[in-house]
Amino acid sequence: MKMSARNQLAGVIKKVKGGTVMTEVVMQVGDQELVAAITSGSAKRMKLKAGDQVFAIIKATEVMIAKE
Amino acid sequence: MKMSARNQLAGVIKKVKGGTVMTEVVMQVGDQELVAAITSGSAKRMKLKAGDQVFAIIKATEVMIAKE
Amino acid sequence: MKMSARNQLAGVIKKVKGGTVMTEVVMQVGDQELVAAITSGSAKRMKLKAGDQVFAIIKATEVMIAKE
Amino acid sequence: MKMSARNQLAGVIKKVKGGTVMTEVVMQVGDQELVAAITSGSAKRMKLKAGDQVFAIIKATEVMIAKE
Amino acid sequence: MKMSARNQLAGVIKKVKGGTVMTEVVMQVGDQELVAAITSGSAKRMKLKAGDQVFAIIKATEVMIAKE
Amino acid sequence: MKMSARNQLAGVIKKVKGGTVMTEVVMQVGDQELVAAITSGSAKRMKLKAGDQVFAIIKATEVMIAKE
Numbered sequence: 001m002k003m004s005a006r007n008q009l010a011g012v013i014k015k016v017k018g019g020t021v022m023t024e025v026v027m028q029v030g031d032q033e034l035v036a037a038i039t040s041g042s043a044k045r046m047k048l049k050a051g052d053q054v055f056a057i058i059k060a061t062e063v064m065i066a067k068e
Numbered sequence: 069m070k071m072s073a074r075n076q077l078a079g080v081i082k083k084v085k086g087g088t089v090m091t092e093v094v095m096q097v098g099d100q101e102l103v104a105a106i107t108s109g110s111a112k113r114m115k116l117k118a119g120d121q122v123f124a125i126i127k128a129t130e131v132m133i134a135k136e
Numbered sequence: 137m138k139m140s141a142r143n144q145l146a147g148v149i150k151k152v153k154g155g156t157v158m159t160e161v162v163m164q165v166g167d168q169e170l171v172a173a174i175t176s177g178s179a180k181r182m183k184l185k186a187g188d189q190v191f192a193i194i195k196a197t198e199v200m201i202a203k204e
Numbered sequence: 205m206k207m208s209a210r211n212q213l214a215g216v217i218k219k220v221k222g223g224t225v226m227t228e229v230v231m232q233v234g235d236q237e238l239v240a241a242i243t244s245g246s247a248k249r250m251k252l253k254a255g256d257q258v259f260a261i262i263k264a265t266e267v268m269i270a271k272e
Numbered sequence: 273m274k275m276s277a278r279n280q281l282a283g284v285i286k287k288v289k290g291g292t293v294m295t296e297v298v299m300q301v302g303d304q305e306l307v308a309a310i311t312s313g314s315a316k317r318m319k320l321k322a323g324d325q326v327f328a329i330i331k332a333t334e335v336m337i338a339k340e
Numbered sequence: 341m342k343m344s345a346r347n348q349l350a351g352v353i354k355k356v357k358g359g360t361v362m363t364e365v366v367m368q369v370g371d372q373e374l375v376a377a378i379t380s381g382s383a384k385r386m387k388l389k390a391g392d393q394v395f396a397i398i399k400a401t402e403v404m405i406a407k408e
Binding site for chain 5: 345346347348349350364365367369370371372374375376377378382386388392393394395396397398399400401402403404405406407408
Binding site for chain 4: 141142143144145146160161163165166167168170171172173174178182184188189190191192193194195196197198199200201202203204
C-alpha cells in the first residue's frame with residue numbers, strides 16, 4: 001500500500017504508556033528518539049509493545065522547522 | 069526556549085522548493101530523509117537553504133505508527 | 137501494513153489539481169465528497185488520477201465534531 | 205457559519221468514551237465508521253452522546269491518501 | 273452550530289494571498305497577528321477578503337506551548 | 341531559535357489539567373482564551389503551571405477560518 005505521507009521513518013518501539021483514550025509510544029529512530037500519541041484503541045488493535053519494528057508515519061504538512 | 073513538541077530531530081537541509089504559498093523542505097535526519105511543507109513566508113523569513121543545520125519539530129499527536 | 141490512523145475510508149478519486157508544492161485531491165467516499173491536500177511530490181509518486189480506488193487516511197486527533 | 209475546513213461529513217454518533225483529558229467519539233458516516241479524538245471539555249460542553257446527528261469536520265491538509 | 277474545536281478566536285482579515293492549491297490568510301486577533309493556510313477552494317467559496325470579520329478555528333491538539 | 345510555525349501568541353497559563361497521557365493547558369491570550377492539548381510528558385518536563393508566561397505555537401496549516 002503506497003501512502004501519500006512523505007515521512008515513513010523506520011524505528012523500534014522502546015516504551016508504550018497507555019491511558020484511557022490516548023497512548024504514548026516512544027520509538028528509537030536512528031540515533032534519535034521519536035514520540036507518538038495515538039488512540040489506545042489503535043495501540044491495542046496493533047498490539048504495540050517494546051521491541052516492535054515499526055514505521056513512524058508523519059504528513060509533511062505536520063513538520064515544522066527550527067533554526068538557530 | 070523550551071517547546072512542548074516532543075520531537076526535535078536534528079538534521080541538515082538537502083533541498084528547498086518554493087511555491088506561491090507553500091514551500092517543501094527536504095532534510096537528512098540521521099540516515100533517513102524527512103520532508104516538511106511550511107509556508108513560503110516562513111521559509112523566506114528563516115532564509116532556509118541547502119546545507120543549513122536545522123531541527124524538524126513534530127508534535128507527538130501528529131505521528132502515526134505502521135507495523136507489518 | 138497495519139496503521140494506527142483509525143480512519144481509513146474507501147473512496148474513488150474524482151479530481152486532482154496540482155500546484156507547485158501542494159496538490160488537491162477530491163474523492164467520493166460513499167455518498168459524500170472528501171478533499172485532501174497532499175504534497176505534489178506524493179501525488180506524482182503515487183500517479184494519482186481520476187478513477188483511482190484509494191483510501192482516505194485520517195488520524196482521529198485531526199477530526200473535529202460539529203452539532204446543531 | 206461558513207467553515208474553511210473542506211470536509212464536513214454528516215454522521216451519527218455510535219459511542220463516546222471519555223478519559224480525563226481526551227474523549228473518543230465513534231461515528232457512522234454512510235456505511236463507514238469514523239473516529240474522532242477531541243478534548244473531554246468539548247465532549248461535555250456539547251453533551252455528545254450515542255444517537256446524536258453530527259458532522260465530522262476535517263481540514264483537507266489533515267487527509268492522507270493510500271493506494272494499493 | 274457547536275464545534276468541538278476549543279479555540280475560536282475572533283479577528284479581522286488583513287491580507288489574503290492565493291496560490292494554485294493553498295491560500296494564506298493573515299488575520300489580526302486582538303493585538304497579535306495570526307496566519308492560516310487553507311485551500312484556495314475554501315478561500316474562494318468563502319469570498320475571503322481584507323476587512324472580513326472571521327474566527328480562527330484551532331483544535332486544541334494542534335496547539336504547542338513554548339516557555340523561556 | 342527561529343521557528344517556521346507562523347503563529348507564536350504570547351499568553352499566560354490559567355489552568356493545567358493532567359491526564360495519564362495528555363494534559364490540557366488553558367491560556368489567556370490577549371482578551372481571548374486558548375486551549376492546548378499536549379502530552380503529559382511535555383507538561384511535566386516544562387513544569388507548566390498557572391501564571392507561567394508562555395507562547396502558544398500553532399502551524400498555519402492547522403488554522404481554519406469561519407465566517408458568518
